[in-house]
Amino acid sequence: MHDKNLQNSTLLLARLDNMKVSGFAKDWLARLVAMPTQSQLPDQDEVLRDYLSKGIAPLLDEIGFDQKIYANPIKNAPPLLVAHRHENDVLPTILIYGHGDVIHAQYEGWHEGLQPFETVARDGLIYGRGTADNKGQHLINLLALKAVLDVQGRLGFNVKFLLEMGEETGSPGLFGFCQAHKDTLKADVLISSDGPRLDIDTPTVFLGSRGALNFGLSVDLRPQALHSGNWGGLIADPAIRLTQALATLTDARGQLQIVSWRPTSLTPEVRAMIDLLPDADTQESIIDVNWGERDLSPNERVFGWNSFAILAMNSGVPEAPVNAISGSAQATCQLRYVVGTDTDAILPDLRQHLDHLGFEDVIIFQENQVAFKATRQDANNIWVQKVVSSLEKGAGRPVHLLPNLAGSLPNECFTQALGLTTIWIPHSYRQCSQHAPNEHMPERLFFSALTLMAKLFSDLGSENS
Ligand SMILES: [Zn+2]
Known part of the structure; x- marks a missing residue:
C-alpha cells in the first residue's frame, strides 16, 4: 500500500x-x-x-x-x-x-x-x-x-x-x-x-x-444651480449638507460611527487565526498605519472588520466650476463587511442615524448596486x-x-x-x-x-x- x-x-x-x-x-x-x-x-x-x-x-x-x-x-x-x-x-x-x-x-x-x-x-x-x-x-x-x-x-x-x-x-x-x-x-x-x-x-x-453593499447618497435641493453672489448665504448648499452628513459616518481616521455597522464577530478564535498571518504593514508599504480601527492590527482591520468608503462624489461641474450654488450633490458609497453584521439593518440604521442628526434631506438610493453577502x-x-x-x-x-x-x-x-x-x-x-x-x-x-x-x-x- x-x-x-x-x-x-x-x-x-x-x-x-x-x-x-x-x-x-x-x-x-x-x-x-x-x-x-x-x-x-x-x-x-x-x-x-x-x-x-x-x-x-x-x-x-x-x-x-x-x-x-x-x-x-x-x-x-x-x-x-x-x-x-x-x-x-x-x-x-x-x-x-x-x-x-x-x-x-x-x-x-x-x-x-x-x-x-x-x-x-x-x-x-x-x-x-x-x-x-x-x-x-x-x-x-x-x-x-x-x-x-x-x-x-x-x-x-x-x-x-x-x-x-x-x-x-x-x-x-x-x-x-x-x-x-x-x-x-x-x-x-x-x-x-x-x-x-x-x-x-x-x-x-x-x-x-467579506460582503459589500453599495449605495448612493444624494441631496437634491433644486433643479438648477443659482448664482453664489445673489443666493449664497440664503439657500442651502447641497454639497455642504452631503459632506457634513458623510462626516458623521466615520471619524477622521475612518472608524465607523454607526453601532450596527461594527461587527460582533471578531472573536478570540478569529483573532488568533488572523494573528498567524504575515504583517500587512511590512508587506504593503502602501498602507496608512494610522488609518482605520485604532485598536486593531492592520490584518484585523481588513480580514476581521468592516470598512466604509466613498467611491465617488459629485456636485456642480468639477471640470469647469462656475460661481454658483449647485442644485444637488451625490456620493456613491460602500460598506465592506464581515459576517456578524446585520445586512438587513445596514441601510435602515443609516436612515435612522441621518434622521437623528437632522439630515432628513439626505436621500439613500440603491439602483443596480452591488450587493454581496x-x-x-x-x-x-x-x-x-x-x-x-x-x-x-x-x-x-x-x-x-x-x-x-x-x-x-x-x-x-x-x-x-x-x-x-x-x-x-x-x-x-x-x-x-x-x-x-x-x-x-x-x-x-x-x-x-x-x-x-x-x-x-x-x-x-x-x-x-
Ligand atoms: Zn475579477
Missing part, C-alpha cells in the same frame, strides 16, 4: 513535469486567454458562450466530464456550464467553481509588445488578460484533476464543475441558478480558486469572503482540516489560513443556495495586476499551484480507495 502510494506520487510528479515541459499547460492557458470574454462590454453573447462550448469543452471531455450549457435564469445574462464526472455513488462529491469572463481589455497601458488576449512569457511571468483572474486559476484545478486521472485512472471522488461567464458583472443569475439546480449541483464541499495568495510562495486558504466557514470543519493538512504537507510549510477574503465573491450562492462548506485556494498573488493592464501569472506560481492541487486531489481521493 505504502509502496503503491510512493509510486503513484512519483508518477504524478512526472506527469506534471511533462505537462510543463511539453507546453501542454501553457498552450491551454494561451488558448483560453485568446478568447476575449469581456463580460462588461455590450453584445458579448457569442464569445461568452463560445468559451463554454468551444474553449473549455475539449479539456472537460478529455477529463471525462459530462457537460451541459444552461441558459441563465436572468434574461440576456450569459449562460452557465455544469460538468459532472461521476465515479461512484458512495464517494463524496467535490464542486469546483470558476468564471470564464474577464474584465475589459484596457488596451492602453500594457507593456511594449504585450496584448491582452495573447499570452506572452517574459521574465518568468505569463502575461495576458485572465491569466490570474480567473482562467489561469480554474485551468490549474482542471489540469490537476487530469494529471491525477492520467496516473491513477480514477479520482476516488466525484467531481462537478460550475463555470459562469458573468462574475465581473456581479454574477447575474448565479444565486437563482444554484437554487433552481440544487440537485444537479449537489456536492459535499466546494473547493475553488480565485483571488490572490497573501504571499507568493505560501499557499493561502480562505474560508469565505458576507460568508465565513468554520475553520474546524473536517474538509477544511483535510485540505489544509494536504497543502501543508505539499508545500512543506504552514498555509496562510484566512477567515475570509478581504474582497467579495459570490460565495453566498454556495453557502446559502447550496448549503456547502466552501474552501477557497487562490492561485494568484497581490501583484498580479488583476483588473489592470499587464495582468500576469508567474510561471513558478502556476506550476507550484498545479502540483499542490494535484497532490490535494490525490490525497482526498486516496482516503476513499
